[in-house]
Amino acid sequence: MTRPLRIGVVCLHTDPFAPPGSGDVGGMNVVVRSTAVAMAAAGHEVTVWTRLASATAPTTETIDGVLLRRLPAGPATTLLKSAHDDLVEPFGRLLREEPPVDLLHSHHWFSGMAALEVARERGVPHVQSFHSVAAPPDQPLTAGEPPESPARLDGETLLARRTDLVVAVSAAEARTVVDRLGAAPEAVRVVHPGVDSEMFHPGEGSARPTLLAAARLEPLKAIDLAIRTLAGVVERDGEPRPRLVVAGGATSDESYPRELAALAADLGVACDVTFLGPQGREQLAALMRSATLVLVPSHSETYGLVALEAAASGVPVVATRAGGLEESVVDDVTGLLLPDWETATWVDAVAGLLADPDLVARLGEGGRAHALRHRWADVAEATVACYRELLG
Template sequence: MYNRQNKGKIALISVHGDPSIDIGKEEAGGQNVYVREIGEALGGKGWQVDMFTRKVYAEQANIVEHSPNVRTIRLAAGPEKFIGRDHLFEYLPEFVKSFFNFQAQTHTLYPIIHTNYWLSGWVGLELRKHHLFRHIHTYHSLGAVKYRSVTTVPLVANTRLSVEKQCLETADCIVATSPQEEQDMRSLVSRGGNIEIIPCGTDIKRFASVDRDSAREKLLIDPDAKVILYVGRFDRRKGIETLVRAVGRPEVRKHEKLQLIIVGGSQPGQIDGLERERIETIVEELGLEKITFFAGQISHSELPNYYAAADVCVIPSYYEPFGLVTIEAMASGIPVVASDVGGLRFTVVSSKTGLLVESKNSPAFAEAINRILSDPAWGKELGRAGQRRVNSFFSWDGVASQMEDLYQCQLAHLHREFFATKVVS
């Protein structure tokens, strides 16, 4: 049920993260979910929310109506084809122009513009040169942290680092999704700027709605199987190789009826296909072909079944500012094994809702996975504790309420700023 009361207009800008596409597609992950869920939750509270993204394919609709209050608007920015985010910067001026054209054609001004990721942050900084509004920004990942965990730094790295610093120092408010992310900003980006901590959320009802037996029956999984689950993109920094090598170790391989399910990835021939091919090669080298299932890209409606069917969900990322998959699994009552990095230290309480282990350390992941598979009762206890934690801190409705309070505060500042300008003029 959507609230028809109009509390005001909000623009959520996510240049490369289209909120209307399924997770697991090219470079589609937590950011896409974050923007869509925040938008829909705010729409339900009576805000008019427009979510702006880049149009990638000619056959895509220019406008997708999610509800009476919420829509995705796809803007022209470069050729209508997939372009990796590390190569999008040159097309951002066209995105800004398209945004202004949309405003002019619809006679719309947005008092709140919330940008997501550094590319959108640059857009927000440019828009600020021409309009009076309150600029909110969420990083989703920090270049200063990410570039420490990769072997090849993209050519756009210096531009990204500069934009991220400028955003922190000049945006009206930065939303950090965890205390760890705030610490990274202060130690690696700038001591200036205004930061508020508002976590990501999840649909606690949807992920708790499926029981293990029915999920396994639907997915044709043996009731007695030991199921290890990964959900996410095929991206080297997601650490899938670490997981696969952990499953290949004796302490995990010893379990009977073992299954590794890898959910995510776009269609063959897409850019993330190279990473999938690399992972498939490692699976073959380790002799894991018979127990490994690549589920590919799945719909949002199918995802709860995969979580419910799992004995343990593994998040082996080299870096995560938050980690939506973690709280989705916890909301489903499934124990997690995650890298001891970034926001995962905030979402997972080690030894209470799951286990945190050193990133890139396959033996450590193998030991943690084995501990949970070897003690199903303890695994269920971890899962129940994780579910309670998510219900208390990470529901989308609760997150949206915190975001709404922030927006209301920023609108009050905007009104004072507007009237002060009028008085001076």
Template sequence: MEVTEADAVRRVAMISVHTSPFDQPGTGDAGGLNVYVLELSRRLAAAGIEVDIFTRATSSRLAPIAEAGGGIAVHNIHAGPFEGLTKGELPAQLCTFAREVLRAEAGLPLGHYDVVHSHYWLSGQVGALARDRWRVPLVHTMHTMAKVKNEAIATGDAPEPVARIIGEEQVVEAADMLIASTDLEAKQLVNLYDADPGRVEVVHPGVDLQVFRPRDTHAAREHLGVPHDALVVLFAGRLQPLKGPDVLLRAVARLLEQQPGLRSRLVVPIVGGPSGTGIEHPEALADLAAELKVDDVVRFVPPVAPAELALWDAAASLVAVPSYNESFGLVAAEAQAAGTPVVAAAVGGLTTVVADGVSGLLLDTHEPDDWAHSIGRVLLDDGLRARLAAGARVRAGAFSWEDTAERTLEVYERARASLRELV
């Protein structure tokens, strides 16, 4: 499709209700979604696109409009109490949030925004209203889907409510274009949500290849206080059943039963904070580590900034991603960019991110014995680990935020064209 200057997208309203680009990934509800929103916005801004991000304020100290660099404006909207509001309670605040988004646009010249891009179903509800009010296309990225999550519920987790499923169905119907992170997610949108295949485009998320890159392992370990000869099995992410950190702990316990000589060298950093149902029992993982008698090798590390996480990736012998569901698997992609092999569950987007036997190992099970075996293979076979590390670096080159932004702009332009045909 040829795009004229008049057709070109110049201003985007990015809606992210429940997590702010300023939030620290790995804690609360902050994770891959807010990394996605911020990194995509940065690349769009670098391409000359004005981006306004609308998110819910979680502190009275936040300015109504904050600068995120590169001309990105973050609108911190007051909708509900600043603290103590769970994601499950946010639907009750959507009317207030939507009203403030519409009010912000009302003070701008007519036709200010060219497209609305919403993230997660809560934002999609607001985006659908803005679409109709502003007469601009709605592009929506699901990130996670209730029907998919409910098909593979982790032990101790709760199913997603019917209200969310209905809300997601409404957003799928309202959106002019849907962005899926992988081919699998695109199929799930069509098969589970009756999305029109012609309105679904696959755009892979990216990795900041300047931050997550191969580094000197010894230097990284020196900085983090990890012994140079350690065997480091890293978990990074929110501590909730969905992410499966307990799977890793049970696998480590089984590995040490089989290979007791590894105990003196094994280090298992768990980098992240409680989230989701994990908030209800924030000490549960530490209690499990003690119960399994692996607390001497496990290190619990609070959530860290991307630059620090990149050091942990570089210091690791492998990164374990035992999730029960991942729409993409940003942690795995970042680890590979650092040249670190990944042992991951063969679920969701991880089957796209990780090339089995090339950049890591994929497991179609969460059984501790199977995970112990695969982790042990990578740790104890230097040749295998070196081959996977080389493959990881190559694999990471397939995912960059610059490519993501370029493809996303193409989707915006398609959405504008389809909207004009409907008017």
């Protein structure tokens, strides 16, 4: 019988146990937390290290069998993501003082830069998950998207080439890590995320056709396209006008939500758009159940966990063919994958679905069946298999 492992998980810039949807808290947090909890449930000793970002948060607590340690690197307050470049070194110093583990698994490049040398000094394997990779310097940015720091571009390349193993959440991310960062193909594994199909389950829906967009409010997520789509959908005779519900908070740019509200007003749909702000897991699951369609118009997604959560809720997804969304959405089975970000393309697709309840029902059923094959327990098992491969 194989022995349980002592697993160290490093997530420097964002607390995996914080509520998703606000600041830099998003799908990565769900993946880290859910996988850690599932590994602990399987009998492993799991410690998660993150940064202390609140003066009222405990430095040590156990949540769902996982030991959470918040290290006091930098001020005990929420910081812009860019400010964490300067916290890599002090976080790494504090990590060196923590108890030993069998391996360290870093999530995002900040974490890897802090933990890689600690793993080397201790003689234990280092595993890296990026969850997103910086765009090349010569690639045009999405409108309003800030450029990445040179430190990230160099850091991700170093990590991809020096870590013992990269665990990617999609084949699309794996290709990026190999082609753009120079990782050895044999040192990359793909473990797709899972979904809590008990929390996210089908419901009765809503009497009024409802489009749901759940994402951080930043240009990369293209919530403006969701608003333009709503404005372009013509009200059908005898049917109530569709509405759009937006669940998520701003990141570093507080002006972007105001721009979205102004856009809705300019297009004459302000009364049909509701900005709910960040939502907890239970609240998001309830929103999914009441939605008719979930829109994921992102310009880039490493995987697109919200699409899998929508599928588990029995709600069709309309998404772009962007990165990992081609893996989280099965075209014409769990939803529709669209070829571009043209408003007319999106209006045609959404209007067509709203006019065809039989197709909506078929896609919802296909989504639920697809989601049931993606359990967090299986994700944990596949992740631990990667660890054991390294440990021999």
